[in-house]
Amino acid sequence: DADVTQTPRNRITKTGKRIMLECSQTKGHDRMYWYRQDPGLGLRLIYYSFDVKDINKGEISDGYSVSRQAQAKFSLSLESAIPNQTALYFCATSDPSGTDNEQFFGPGTRLTVL
Amino acid sequence: GQNIDQPTEMTATEGAIVQINCTYQTSGFNGLFWYQQHAGEAPTFLSYNVLDGLEEKGRFSSFLSRSKGYSYLLLKELQMKDSASYLCAVRPGGFKTIFGAGTRLFVKA
Numbered sequence: 246d247a248d249v250t251q252t253p254r255n256r257i258t259k260t261g262k263r264i265m266l267e268c269s270q271t272k273g274h275d276r277m278y279w280y281r282q283d284p285g286l287g288l289r290l291i292y293y294s295f296d297v298k299d300i301n302k303g304e305i306s307d308g309y310s311v312s313r314q315a316q317a318k319f320s321l322s323l324e325s326a327i328p329n330q331t332a333l334y335f336c337a338t339s340d341p342s343g344t345d346n347e348q349f350f351g352p353g354t355r356l357t358v359l
Numbered sequence: 360g361q362n363i364d365q366p367t368e369m370t371a372t373e374g375a376i377v378q379i380n381c382t383y384q385t386s387g388f389n390g391l392f393w394y395q396q397h398a399g400e401a402p403t404f405l406s407y408n409v410l411d412g413l414e415e416k417g418r419f420s421s422f423l424s425r426s427k428g429y430s431y432l433l434l435k436e437l438q439m440k441d442s443a444s445y446l447c448a449v450r451p452g453g454f455k456t457i458f459g460a461g462t463r464l465f466v467k468a
Contacts, residue, residue: 249401276454287363287446287458288402295454303455335401341454347392348456350401 248272249351251336257357264323266354268336276339277319278348279303279311281332288335294319326358361385363459365447370465371437379432379462381447389453393421393432394446396461402446405432434464442466 249270258264268277275296280288290303292311300313308330312320323330333355337348363383371377383391390409394402408414408423408430420433432445444461451457 280458285367285460287448287460289458290455293455339454346390346450346454347404347407348402350403352401353399 249336249338249349251334251351251354253354254352255355257359258326259359260327262326264326264356266321266323266334266336266356268319268321268351270317270336270338270349270351272338272340272349273316274338274340274349275316276341277313278337278339279309279319279321280335280337281305281330282335282353283332291321291334323356323358326356328358331356331358361449361451361457363447363449363457365445365459365462367460368463368465370467371434373437373439373466373468375437376433376435377437377464379434379445379447379464381430381432381459383428383430383447383449383457383459385428385449385451385457387452388425389450391421391423391430392446392448392450392456393419393430394448396444396446398443405445437466439466439468 278293279291294300294313310322336351339348365381393405396402406421413422418435446461447459
């Protein structure tokens with residue numbers, strides 16, 4: 246089974262709808278992240294969390310909110326989706342005590358806002 | 360500001376060697392990463408450099424020069440499955456990571 250999972254994998258929605266993207270991990274990592282990826286742009290950080298009590302905004306948090314329900318779960322919400330939020334969304338985890346401190350990514354959620 | 364530059368696309372031949380360059384200007388430096396990303400899939404970790412020099416891992420090597428704000432990823436004995444995007448990423452400090460737009464590598468027979 247995958248260590249980092251995301252649901253749904255694909256979603257098409259309409260402008261103004263509320264959408265929740267979910268991320269779960271079995272790696273036991275405290276740190277979790279949400280990124281979006283757009284063609285021609287790098288991965289951009291939306292929100293990050295050090296643990297269940299610590300949530301922080303990334304570089305593009307406007308229009309998004311998050312919830313860290315448990316160490317293993319980190320959800321991203323779009324309160325009122327708009328077309329320019331159409332993108333590929335990735336959840337990631339990391340372990341600060343790891344050798345290289347790399348991030349482990351989920352498979353991604355492709356979101357289309359019409 | 361923070362900036363990472365890498366070529367948009369490169370093409371190389373199966374069996375050859377290719378070097379993907381990355382230059383960065385960041386407010387600080389606490390490590391540089393290379394990730395591989397196949398189309399429509401998640402990025403996967405390839406290498407990490409925090410000190411100057413070359414790190415070798417099988418067919419892949421990564422080089423860092425902190426004074427020049429420069430890194431490269433070297434792929435040897437190219438295989439068709441190496442066709443992917445390669446993302447250069449820098450940790451300016453703490454735990455945040457800044458990603459470049461990626462270099463799309465096409466390997467032809």
